[in-house]
Amino acid sequence: MAQMYYDNDADLNMLKGKKIAVMGYGSQGHAQAQNLHDSGLDVTVGLREGSRRWKQAEEDGLKVMTVAEAAKMADVVQILLPDEVQSQVYYSEIEPGLEAGNAIVFSHGFNIHYNQIIPQKDIDVYMVAPKSPGHLVRRTYVDGAGVPGLVAVYQDATGKAMEMALAHAKGVGCTRAGVYKTSFREETETDLFGEQVDLCGGVASLIKTSFEVLVEAGYQPEMAYFETCHELKLIVDLIHEGGLDKMWYSVSNTAEYGGMTVGPKVINELSREAMYEALDRIQNGEFAREFVLEGKANRPVLTAMERQDREHPLEVIGKEIRSKMPWLNSELNEK
Numbered sequence: 568m569a570q571m572y573y574d575n576d577a578d579l580n581m582l583k584g585k586k587i588a589v590m591g592y593g594s595q596g597h598a599q600a601q602n603l604h605d606s607g608l609d610v611t612v613g614l615r616e617g618s619r620r621w622k623q624a625e626e627d628g629l630k631v632m633t634v635a636e637a638a639k640m641a642d643v644v645q646i647l648l649p650d651e652v653q654s655q656v657y658y659s660e661i662e663p664g665l666e667a668g669n670a671i672v673f674s675h676g677f678n679i680h681y682n683q684i685i686p687q688k689d690i691d692v693y694m695v696a697p698k699s700p701g702h703l704v705r706r707t708y709v710d711g712a713g714v715p716g717l718v719a720v721y722q723d724a725t726g727k728a729m730e731m732a733l734a735h736a737k738g739v740g741c742t743r744a745g746v747y748k749t750s751f752r753e754e755t756e757t758d759l760f761g762e763q764v765d766l767c768g769g770v771a772s773l774i775k776t777s778f779e780v781l782v783e784a785g786y787q788p789e790m791a792y793f794e795t796c797h798e799l800k801l802i803v804d805l806i807h808e809g810g811l812d813k814m815w816y817s818v819s820n821t822a823e824y825g826g827m828t829v830g831p832k833v834i835n836e837l838s839r840e841a842m843y844e845a846l847d848r849i850q851n852g853e854f855a856r857e858f859v860l861e862g863k864a865n866r867p868v869l870t871a872m873e874r875q876d877r878e879h880p881l882e883v884i885g886k887e888i889r890s891k892m893p894w895l896n897s898e899l900n901e902k
């Protein structure tokens with residue numbers, strides 16, 4: 568079993584007395600900044616002048632400055648900006664404010680691993696990567712729990728980078744659930760792989776395709792939505808709690824037999840080949856180059872795909888059905 572670290576392995580005093588700047592107040596930024604603050608640490612949020620999130624961060628009880636001002640005054644600078652803008656903001660607004668002995672912190676290794684940010688040698692560079700969407704990083708912390716995470720050290724100028732990373736992971740709440748020591752390369756490549764072929768990309772395609780098959784076969788869109796999308800959370804919750812074993816145990820024998828025999832025909836050898844190809848593009852840098860260029864062109868393909876997804880019949884019928892379930896937190900949180 569890999570080396571795991573928990574609350575008792577981390578000392579928050581490593582960060583007490585240090586000024587922490589969290590750049591960005593989006594999915595991860597709003598969660599980690601508030602968690603670090605609630606853990607008793609000195610946190611300032613760095614944003615663009617006029618950002619829609621500036622007022623929200625202040626209402627959440629946090630100090631807010633521009634990115635450049637926060638970088639200049641901070642000892643620890645956590646960069647929770649979109650991956651595709653981190654390099655440009657780092658060199659124009661963050662690096663000028665850094666001093667020897669400072670630390671820069673990431674929650675995904677993309678910009679370090681693919682050489683988009685090449686840090687000066689006299690600072691620490693470490694990672695605290697929650698294995699969870701940002702909004703649940705906050706919700707679980709407030710509930711007294713935590714989400715598991717990864718820690719990694721890329722550069723250890725002070726000799727204390729790992730202890731700082733563990734203290735940071737504790738401040739965010741991850742050591743409540745356990746953190747695993749990895750490398751920037753391993754986190755980057757596995758995280759990109761997981762979000763592309765499984766957690767986000769694979770699941771979204773599975774849901775949309777199965778929905779389309781049912782609707783094209785003449786079934787009502789509402790029926791298709793409930794069967795292929797809405798119920799998925801309940802099934803995944805069982806897997807989350809007790810593995811595939813608990814899910815198979817809880818569903819009917821009919822579902823268990825049908826699922827075990829047909830599943831491998833849907834996610835099949837062609838799917839495996841596609842997964843290997845995705846991993847190959849991640850490892851050889853092709854995906855990174857494509858995404859960096861997409862960001863430099865101001866995300867034209869991503870914008871179009873987001874629009875097409877919003878217009879998909881699954882999303883149209885789903886929005887209508889979910890509107891009748893006020894207990895669902897279906898509002899999009901601003902980024």
Ligand SMILES: NC(=O)C1=CN([C@@H]2O[C@H](COP(=O)(O)OP(=O)(O)OC[C@H]3O[C@@H](n4cnc5c(N)ncnc54)[C@H](O)[C@@H]3O)[C@@H](O)[C@H]2O)C=CC1
Nearest residue numbers: 591592593594595596615647648649674675699700701902
């Ligand atoms: N979303 C998630 O659940 C996870 C994200 N991560 C990593 O966390 C980092 C942040 O990602 P998210 O929180 O998803 O980003 P996000 O897109 O949700 O939030 C980005 C924040 O940066 C601000 N921002 C954008 N451009 C800016 C600029 N030029 N100057 C100043 N502020 C700017 C936005 O206003 C927003 O507050 C990324 O490295 C990502 O890979 C890691 C694990 C999970």
Ligand SMILES: CC(=O)[C@](C)(O)C(=O)O
Nearest residue numbers: 698699700758762766767
């Ligand atoms: C939530 C998470 O871990 C992801 C899918 O890797 C991400 O949002 O980048």
Ligand SMILES: [Mg+2]
Nearest residue numbers: 698699758762
């Ligand atoms: Mg991830």
Ligand SMILES: [Mg+2]
Nearest residue numbers: 675758759762
């Ligand atoms: Mg990711």
